[in-house]
Amino acid sequence: MAWFLGLGIVGLVLLVLCLVFDGVLDGLGGAMDGFLSLPVIAGFVSALGFTGAITMGAAGTGAGVATSAGVAVGGVVGWGTWRLSRALLRDGTAPAPRGEDLTGTSGTVVTAIPAGGYGEVLVYLAGQPVKYAAKAAIPVARGTEVWVESVPSVTSISVRPVER
Structure with missing residues (x-):
């Protein structure tokens, strides 16, 4: 369970780095168009870690089941973060007043x-x-x-x- 909590904390640290360095590492995704951006990775790792810890602690399951649940929830959180960031970046502005x-x-x-x-x-x-x-x-x-x-x-x- 300590590993999962560590992953959750690492994800939160990545999120703070994402806020502080604002897009410095976003170019690493290349052809994946932001899918491997820092906010997406931070969301995935945090959700995987905290979901795994909750699954092990509350349900008393083994590491395999906790990892599977964490990967599933992390995938959903990462996908949601990617979709939200794409929607925010696509937000157009009104034309400049003339x-x-x-x-x-x-x-x-x-x-x-x-x-x-x-x-x-x-x-x-x-x-x-x-x-x-x-x-x-x-x-x-x-x-x-x-x-x-x-x-x-x-x-x-x-x-x-x-x-x-």
Whole structure:
């Protein structure tokens, strides 16, 4: 039973190494695409060791039965770890926000906009406040809520006051 507990502890140490060194040994799997990654090996060894110890201690079985049970449970845990890590690595992100996404949103004038000239408007792009140079057909006072009509360049927008 001491061997099985030792294997379980070694698996936990491997898991800590996996967290500390984060993927340093992941390239050892080669063609197996992460199946022999450190988290998978740590999960397998821990499950094998602790399942073997529990089987021997609780059921009073021999080393052969405990090893078989440990390998079976370790295989399931290793496979589950591999599938979970593949799912997490495949998780895509949303596309980066672009200035064109501002069209139709509202903002607040922070620097007055003269007729035909530029002022500044605070708008929210992907939840973050961003100041843009803003142009309007009519003069717009500071603090006025405006709608973004278009995005003529990367740093400027065309706005109109919100009518209520």
